[in-house]
Amino acid sequence: MSNVTRLHHALPMSPDISAAVNGLDKAIADAVDAAKAAGLPQGLIVGLLHGHAHAQTHIMVS
Structure with missing residues (x-):
């Protein structure tokens, strides 16, 4: 999926959240x-x- 553009949060994300997002992205x-x-x-x-x-x-x- 090399043609996917990564979006960055407006505020800095903690390393834990960043790692979780990257892990989720890779798993998907x-x-x-x-x-x-x-x-x-x-x-x-x-x-x-x-x-x-x-x-x-x-x-x-909800």
Whole structure:
């Protein structure tokens, strides 16, 4: 995923938060790569990621 632009928080982040964000980003990228290698259609991958993002957004605003 070399074409992804990294966004930086407006305020400095602690090293722990930065490490957690980087770990999450790597885990997601690795999972997407594994799913593609297994032959999952890209639309299914995107749909699953969108569904999880929607669910987490719902939890945050509830």
